[in-house]
Amino acid sequence: MSAAYSILKEVFGYEAFRGPQEAIVDHVIGGGDALVLMPTGGGKSLCYQVPAIVRQQQGRGVAIVVSPLIALMHDQVGALHEAGVDAAFLNSSLGYDEAQDVELRLQTGGITLLYAAPERLNTPRFLGLLDDLYAQGKLSLFAIDEAHCVSQWGHDFRPEYRALTVLHQRFPGVPRIALTATADALTREDIVERLQLQEARLFISSFDRPNIRYRIEEKKDVTTQLLRFIEREHAGEAGVVYCQSRKRVDELAATLAGAGINALPYHAGLDGAVRKKHQDRFLREEGIVMVATIAFGMGIDKPDVRFVAHVDMPKNIEGYYQETGRAGRDGLPADAWMAYGLADVVNQRRMIDESPAGEEFKAGLRGKLDALLALAEATDCRRVRLLAYFGEASTPCGNCDNCLTPPAVWDATDAARKLLSTIYRVQQASHIGFGAGHLMDVLRGKPTDKVTQFGHDKLSTFGLGADLSEQQLRGVLRQLVATGAVGLQKVQMDNGHSFDTLALTDASRSVLRGEVPVRLRETVAAAPGERKRRRSPAGTLPPAAASLDQAAQVRFINLKAWRAEVAREHGLPAYVIFHDATLAAIAERCPATLADLQGISGMGAKKLEAYGAEVLRVCGG
Incomplete structure (x- = not known):
């Protein structure tokens, strides 16, 4: 593990692994298969990125990462480049010459991690490239991200994932790591069966996201309720609002925009160029509220999303957990707010009953819906209920609406x-x-x-x-x-x-x-009190910088402005350059030399070399 620790510190800038990361990394470096269940924001990427780099240094070749979204591939590869790692992707956004260049680098050992969609991986051409690498002993591992997509019980089922069985059959001996943030026992069994991971070691991290406050209330005038929630508690902050229908997305985005909120719509009915533009703005700008169907969000790594709201009830707890998990990835306080009503329950039951699926499958869907409704109607701790669904015991959190304002029954x-x-x-x-x-x-x-x-x-x-x-x-x-x-x-x-x-x-x-x-x-309109924030010369500071003294706050604001310029030049979201938490740590330390920047979380060797002098200049050092 000494090589893994070296990579963790020098490449990614972290002093220690979190939770089960160390055991997972050790297992995969040793050639073992793994199924990893870890909450959104829990650090799943490091579980295959560190082993990929170590195994490449050992001469074992390239790691293939199966990823479902082009935007996610682009940002993850960009983040690896920023850390000094040779990474690439193969997808439809590349021109012919660009794709040829990637394939040549793949064949000549110039890539450590290659990202590809499941559709691409299953083409004869791509499989042929992998056959050649396998014959040379140059396939280090397969990482299957968002692995719940393989399961018919998963909330984001994608048939293309089913064909990934070919990895086990065609490339025996190459370790596989499947990762997901949401899978109940039924979905886990399906993943194991579909990907032939019967011999894989199962790693289950805690599903608890203690920084997220869960709040559920009955629908009255849901648009007014949502506006009140955003304006009182999250004005000017990034968030995601989920709706069931495309029409509702368009109407609600227009209403929020009319109320002065920087809101954008996102759904599959929009032109692809418009969807990309809106997603890019959400990732790269601050304070954008994305109003969307569930077509938006898988793999979104934006760390400073301060709230996720549902104006319609999701289909199941897995979907709810996955979507709410997009808030507070930086570990700082965030809200998961949902409004639901009788019409939601009736609509969901009708969709199940009218489905052409078999009765056994429908019964499973009804059970999942009932579990979500039980969470919504619960009078005890929301978090205890939520974690119990995933088989995890816990105690009352003191931070959900029921704990803060116990309801009458x-x-x-x-x-x-x-x-x-x-x-x-x-x-x-x-x-x-x-x-x-x-x-x-x-x-x-x-x-x-x-x-x-x-x-x-x-x-x-x-x-x-x-x-x-x-x-x-x-x-x-x-x-x-x-x-x-x-x-x-x-x-x-x-x-x-x-x-x-x-x-x-x-x-x-x-x-x-x-x-x-x-x-x-008993339904009541009362909600937990508003969060108070400290004001800075530039308005509301993000939670990462709220505890800084005035001088450090000024340094933080200057660092954010500099980071925004760098991000625009590189065509990347700002958080890929540095997270807010890293900027806050720099601002607090007030570095005068490059040595002062060493040991700050998120400041790897490549970033220190690339940006150290500029960071010192911005801080006045």
Whole structure:
């Protein structure tokens, strides 16, 4: 491991490995296969980059990194170049001559790490290049990033990943390391089977991201709720807002921009050039809020994303965890905020029920949705629930909304029985189903035109729930739909349109008999208090610099301005040059000589040589 420690310090500028990194690096350097589960921001890249460099120095050749996104490849290769590592990528962004040059360097041993998409790796031409290298003993390892994409249970399933089985079959003896930030037990089993990693050593890091504050609230006016959240707590800071539909993305981005927030839309329906421009701006500029579908975000390494918001409920906890994990990669305080409502639950259940998939697969999807809803409805610590889903025991965090403001709980069993009885009597009386709003009007005793038209004001349950608010009943109905005690029925109209109605199921009986208790959180609008930030001459400082004294803050601001210039010249995000934490450490130390810069985290030998003199100049040394 002495070679690995040398690489870690001299190339990457870090004094020590974190968590299980050391054991993983040692195992892969020794030629072992590995499946690595490590949270976003936990340092997965080093787990294959350090072994790749060490094994290349041992004469074992090039490491092939399977990566799903062109933008991610570009930034990771750029970061390796900044650290003095010979790296390259092969993807569709290269012209013919550029691709030929990369292939020549690959054949002549001029590359330490080569990044390629799974589609590229499985072409006959690329496999032929790998065959030649393998015959010469010049394939050091395969790293499969975002490995959950291989699994049908993974939230980002990509069929192209399935073909990666070829690595084990065609290149036996070359170590493989598969890495992901999100995989429950079912997904892990699928990864192992699909990639033939039965003999691989499993490394599971803690899934806990203690710097992220999890907050979930019921939808009321979600646009207003989101605006209040951003303006009060994250004004001028980078964030990501996830929406279910492209239309919603466009509308919400325009609304946020109209409110003075620097917001951009991103979804698969936009022109490719527009998507690239918006992603580049998000990565390279400060304070951009990206409003996006889940098409955005995989592999995004931007460290200073201060919040991730969901205005629609994701499909499962893996997706939620992966997306929220894009906040606070620098380890500094960040927020994961979500608003959800009855319509979210109904829509997700409908999509599952109408899917052409087999019943076993649908049952798995329903189970994953139920787990996410249980997290949303939870009255205990969010973090404990979230970690338990991934098989990790923990204690209350003291930092989520439930820990900071414990919610009151009410027994909704009687309300649930009244609601189910209303659904039954309405359907019996009219022989058709009705939607949630109408059923709640009947139960609450509201004589609307529709209620009186169908004679539902004469039903025995009319007004039986007059003491219940619509908000309370929506919470009850949300729970009943999620647990399958209320089902969805599609009604076809004469004009060709259709709509969903609510109906009883076999699971309704146990609730009606009072055998299944229903307990819900009381919904409140209160949220944890705002975070106070210290102000600087240039406005709000990022958390990394908030504790610096005034002189150091000025040095930090000057360093950031210099870093922005360098990043523009190199065509890279600013954090690839130096993270905020590195700039803050430099500003605090106030270096006068190059020796003063040694030992600062993130200041490797190549960066010290390339930027040391300029850093001293900016600091006034």
